[in-house]
Amino acid sequence: MTFDINQLAFYYPMLVLGAAGFLILALGIFRLKSRIYSTVAMGAFVVSFLLILMEWYGILPFSVSAGTQFNGFGFYFALLFLVSSGFITYPALRNIAARSEIFYALLLFVTTGMLVAAFSYNLITLFIAFEAVSIGTYIIAGFHKTKKTLESAIKYFFTGTVATAFIIFGLSYFYLSTGTFSLTGALKISSTPDMLIALAFLVIGFGFKLAIFPMHQWAIDTYDGTENSVSSFLSTGSKLVAFMIMLKVFVVGFSGLDSYVYVFFAIIAVATMTYANVAALSQNNLKKLLAYSSVAQAGYLILVFAVTGYAPGTTAAEYAIAAGMLYSLVYIFMKGGAFLTMNIFKSDRISVDDISGLAKRSPGVALSFSIILLSLAGIPLTGGFLAKFFLFLSLVQGGLWWLAVVAILNSAISVFYYFRVMMFMYWRQGTGEDKFDLSIQNRLPVYFSAIVVVVLFFIFGLFFSILPLVGGV
């Protein structure tokens, strides 16, 4: 892999983030206020965002080296990662009290890793970027040292290392059967037992991060145990990296496999959705409820692979990938917004009952949270509906009727527990004591995500603008 200094320009977005990370660490010596670190981090995200936009409009897709490609698909996800990191930058101020310079530096390093993953097409580069994200998030998860957070961070770390082992094993099988680590360069792909084993190992490995059944159990404890903005980040940015890497690996790298492999993904998708939705029904811990819903959403994302596996190279497959990409965008705001809404509670242990009477205390927050929940459930007038609509449309187009029916039934089940939360908000009287901390910095992210979720619904053409990007996978 040769490196041409002229092509350094394409790495500016990542370099900006990395440099800002070191800058924050250096500033940490002076013990400045947290607000300054967060502003530096936000500035870096904005600059990087603008740089990527400039590159997107300025250059044509071409390969910098065998392992890296700058194309619309990568740019789109890079922007998504920056948005998901930028989204929690300010809300995290409330959660991260001590040593916040380390938190923000780590957030920047993690995002750098994400951007590298967005543009690379070599399994080794992808793996390293993925590990950069993982290791950074292990530490982020352990911030705010209470017993509960530490326990959840440890669980996350242990399961993460097991996942890494699975991925490395899968990579070696991939290398064994194709003789290369490059996804685009692998020519002699076929359904050999080696290749299937590689597939199985990689699905299990990456599935950890995406929290799909049966590798989801850490997620419930970790999302529940960590601080709200961290759970928001773990369940959006870090999940989407895994989703994007899986798109690259399974759509590009394993494109030559037989179409019956789709059964594998279909089973995972159905099991994940059904398990998580059913388990969420009787859940009384609000954060765990959201964690289960996050697992269920991962199940919907896995449906994309069922379509691309069943009908590879068709319009249905393109629709499925574009729907997955749209889902990712909406997902940042609905899931991230839902977790950030938890900031309005004073206590750390939040049961569904605690939200009673919110509509009386703050109609605006109650309405916004309702919109976010409706979007998660996929009810019209929210972006979540549009994303689900196109995803199910691609299932139908691809001929996977039964899977579409199962997915829709699952959405119906999920409506139950989302509406249960809304019912508590609107119809139950709260106990006299004031459980809410409705300061403006806690309310703003909720309002913001609700507005974005609604606006995304009204941009009907968005899906069709994403569609051409699919070619870059």
Add this chain to the structure above:
Amino acid sequence: MNMDFAVWFIFLSPLLASPIALVAGMKKIRLAGIISTASIAISFILSGYVFLTIGSTTINQSYSWFANLSYGVYVDHLALVMVLMVSFVSLMIHLFATYYMKEDPKKHVYFAETALFTSAMLGVVLSSNLVIFFLFWEIVGLCSYLLIGFWYFKPNAASAAKKAFIVTRVGDMSLIIGLAIIYASLSATASDPLSIPYLIQNAPQVAAIMGSGKLALATILILGGAVGKSAQFPLHVWIPDAMEGPTTVSALIHAATMVTAGVYLIARIYPLFTASAYYSLYAVAFVGAFTAIYAGTLAWVMNDIKRVLAYSTISQIGYMMAALGIIGIVGSAGIGPAGVSLAIYQLVVHAFFKALLFLSAGAILIALMDLRDLREMGGLWRRMPWTVTLLFIGAITLSGIPPAAGFFSKGAIVDASWAYYVSSGYNLANALPWVFLTFGEFFTAFYTFRMFSMVALGKPRSYLAEHSRDPPKYVLIPLMALAVLALSFGLFQTSFYRYLDASYAAFTEPLMEEILVYGLIAVGVLLGLFVGTANRWKKLDSTSNRAYRVLKKKYYLDKLFTNIIAVRGILPLSSAFSGFEDRYNSANETFGQDVTRMGSALRKLQTGIIENYFIVIVLVAALVFLVVEIIGGAI
């Protein structure tokens, strides 16, 4: 100013003004009327501006909205005439309403709703796509519900609003099925299948793609929608009850913003009707002609001034429908004009005189404390000379007496129906439209002058009638403007026809036919005056008369709808469904409880002990590898 820009603001202006009027009215109630009236004045000025600048071009701006549906505005001469009429008449009604509603404590709500009503109608007229058309059409329906039930504390008004909403819903259902048929048949070939310009410019191709029979089915279903909105037989039953709303609302509904929408719908996609199989035009012609005479007979026995006017609307709209149908049939046979001009001329004239009649009735009702019974009136001409003179001008226009415009508009339609009879080779069945329309003229003259003489002539028959006074003259200015138009619009008959249809040529009729029609009108007027004034007729107890009872019960159509269809048919069905629903619900409940219990069981797997998680993963991974090995081994 850009003309295209102006077109959008024709309907956007009242649409934006509606919420502003509501909010401003909460602070200062007088503002609401001013804001909504001004917004409609803007619409009227903009329509006038477009009228002066458009020339012989059309404006067609549409933008992609969702998949292969577009939104946008389409303005040709037909739409332009309609927006001019709607905005002008609505403006006059709004001006009068500032007087009529001045005591009402919820005036701001009223004006917000009427502005929305007008903007929805303007939107209906200007839409370039049938889906957007339908959206505005539904807003019209919603506003009619809100406004008819504006005095919702009166039980009659509340139930009338509900009736209007439900009955028009039947028509809307039919309309949307018709649209769906067109969309489904064309979506494979057309890039924008429900675009109005596309449909009317390519009507023959559309008929070829769909097959003329299928197109006729679709157009007849669309006619069903028009029948509901325009109150044609058998969906006219909502309109007489709708008289419970404020009189200015009745004027809006009858003249400008609602019942004309159905006629406009057919006129808008008229080429589809002419291109489809012949029976769709026959359906239009016969529905219209039959309604014209049917509603005319009902108005004989009504003793409520507003109900008489309501039935006259149904009957007059029938003339428009008949004109649309007959002209289509005759025109395809090569005789006379082939276009919508006759119907639209009648529509515009009707809007002028019906608004005039309702507004002057409104002025009378204010003087009489909302006493609507004709039997309690009488002798008002001497007491309210200005108002009743305006009512008289409305009455002669409605009856078609020269020189008022109604003479020209309806005369042409009756002529057309005669030409239709002639062109079919004197086939007796095809004389029916002519018979219906001619006797419709006779009945119209009769009930109009019966009503007029009961209002204006003779001696006052109640205390209120004796002490009634004219309203201040300045509030009658909008009525005078309408009266001038009602009297003089006949001058523009031929130029109006030519504006809509350049190839217009008049019918030539035998003198005898003409004389017969005008003779019947004259007899009708005299008979009406006589029946209205003669005391002997009033004392006669006609309630025992069977024919009278049938009319009074409106041919038992309301009874059929409520007692037979609703009570015997729909209620048992509904209770059967609800029984099923109960059982289904309880089954669901049980299922739901089972699922929730299952959830609790699954939740136990989440032990919080990481060793257990690893055990699950290893087990599942082992299972996966076993499966892979089996599949892999089979290859």
